[in-house]
Amino acid sequence: MRAHHLCPEFQDLRRALTSGRPYAIFNSNERMNDVCPGPVERKNNKMQFDHPPHVEALRQRLTDFMDHYILPAHGAVTRAFLDGGHPTEIIERLKARAWEAGLWNLFLPSLTDDQPGVRLSNAEYAPLAEIMGRVPWASEVFNCAAPDSGNMELLQLFGTPDQKARWLDPLLLGEIRSVFCMSEPDAPSSDPTSLATTIRRDGDDYVVEGRKWFITGTRHPHLSFAIVFGVSDPDGLAERHRRHSFVIVPIDVPGVKIVRDITLMGAHAADGHGEIVFRNVRVPAAHLIGAEGDAFAIAQARLGPGRVHHAMRSVGQCELALELMTERALERRIGGTPLADRANIREWIAESRIEIDQCRLLVMQAAWLMDTKGNAAARTAVSAIKLASARLQTRVLDRAMQVFGAAGLSPDTPLAGLWSWGRALRVLDGPDEVHLQTVAKAELKAARAAIGRNTRHFTGPAGL
Template sequence: MNFEYSEKVAALREQVQAFIDEHITPNEALYHQQVAKNRWAEPAIMAEKKALAKAQGLWNFFLPLAYGEYSGGLTNLEYAPLAELMGRNHWASEVFNCAAPDTGNMEVLAKYGSEAQKQQWLEPLLAGEIRSAFAMTEPKVASSDATNIETSIVRDGDDYVINGHKFYISGANRENCKILIVMGKTDADNPSRHLQQSMVLVPTDTAGVEVVRAMTVFGYDDAPEGHAEVIFNNVRVPAENIILGEGRGFEVAQGRLGPGRIHHCMRSVGAAQKALEMMCKRVNEREVFGQPMAKNQSVREDIARSACQIEQARLMTLKAAQKMDTEGNKAAKDLIAMIKIVAPNMALDVIDRAIQIYGAVGVSQDTELAWMYAGQRTLRLADGPDQVHMMQLGRELAKRYNEA
């Protein structure tokens, strides 16, 4: 396996890094000031930098070549090092129009959407004109088993009527979130639990859609994206808003989650790498017990162990990306599951060590470490909790070797 960057990728990495250094990192304080003034609006600095990135062609990297005319022109393997750079900063991905949940939603529309759905929703998403959300998780059932989802999607003439209760719907708090992909049951009595579910497009301004509140993550509301609690009360949408067809919800979900999971892992590697660099800088600046912190053996071990873990996760991520490119997402499902288990846990380990080295300031608002930790802890739940990935991976491996 050759994970050396091609000339094209090396050049893109330089461009992306230069853009981050010039336009994103120096504007961190301004970004937060603007968010504080209007929690759910797009900050002016974000709009300004998105327009600049788009004009420079640093845009929509995430859609792989298999998506034809909608592709960003890169393979998953080529995109990985760019996503890693974006993962070092919490608003960089959006600047390049490569932020979740829009990336997954755009993949769904590009792969499964009708031509009308693509024109109405995919094209403005690709242009960065609107934002979107993916509404699956529910508060009243264990949503790690998606067959439990209770939201009803009932055909009524030329419409579907939707009733349900969702929460932790990332992005739905945004003022410019214009479309929701909602998962629910169109055939609750189907003997196959995996054919009961469907996905339907619901514009956020549809009557009966109520954003109740912003849920927090360890006290963070993650504005301006947020994680909304949403009620659907007799929400009526045209029948043509169904994605792919009734009973195809699990098929669509699997097509969405494979790439989305590995994108999270790419960004996790970037977050961990940033924490490591912060750690190394800190230990060279601080003195404890009469000597630089860097001379403390336990500190050196923490740095070394962190570097090892990051590189292991980086290589596993690249291997999964390469297999997705060469053999398809289904063939790479074992590696995708492995890295989804490994990467967030790795990042948590590294960030926790950095927090310990920073001391009290590490859990304060004066560094990004506490926010980074909260984000990575969430990823142990997002797109399937660790236990589900381990259960399915263990089952498949046991079965495979039993048949050998």
């Protein structure tokens, strides 16, 4: 750097270091910014983590809606689910209120002017997903529930006009529900290329054969159709990531059978996690999404935003658990002393606070990368948040359950159910090990490109 590019004080410092004479960098009353101010004038000391005004307004409206309508209904809804039913009347009434409040389809940035909802980016929607996540069933009220949210995004991006009219439009209106069929009992989901359900062209139809399981939403009374992932190149002539396709299968066509609801950690999920058998199921060729062989590219476009939604819902559930834990610690007394006075309880509270904030920032970074660089550029960050948020949920919920004691294991609090869901997320949508491999591969690729840059300075005798 040429000398005239440096401020006078730093020029003096360089001369002093060259000559070997002593130099006091700062006087006792000086700060570095006073000695050599940077090129950007600092107008205030506030870090820019604020949400944009329109997002902050939505956050407040959503929080108010949760306080005034969702929480008062939570007891009745939970009882209905525990009894094996579905509180359809309550939820439909709340959906109508959410529509009127303008809190509808908040997650889909590609909405057109004639489609209902609010066009928000991933980073703008993320804090709203956190608020909804505090109550597991709340997302449906705002038409933001999985797997519909991902299926809506998939159809919006890749559906034909006829597919959008028949399937997407009713989804956007909250009139029907859908499922996403990928995982199979006889194939490792960590390697999607091994999934064996077939989608075979036969004249003007596709014939679907196979078995899918852990399919979220199979108990919902409004379930209308499935988006099914399968092999459309059974002879293996195409490249391994071009052998699979997606088709839309109405749930009431001959050959589709939901054979059971699979419990998670011994408990039934509110809308179910079913096993579905497809036996000689025929659907028109027009039900193919995209082209044959496009399934992997389509799936990546769908899964990225969905993982941001899941991660922020996990953050919201951890916030709820921390609030319950701290209140319990203040109110519960042992030998006349509040639990909050015990050092280990305080450590659990502090660790939870720190870890929640860390995870939230990691998720927001991934959402920002998706918005600014695209899903492909954010792939490693999305794997990181999927892993981090699921592990966070099991840690924070475990601490909260321990503070509540036996009550934390019972249905008298939401803690056991939220812990179970966090534990399930460490397997569902790709196990921890797959996402760790993704992150590690990215780090090693970067290291190969820069090999020797650091080691020549920091290793060996010269670096000691």
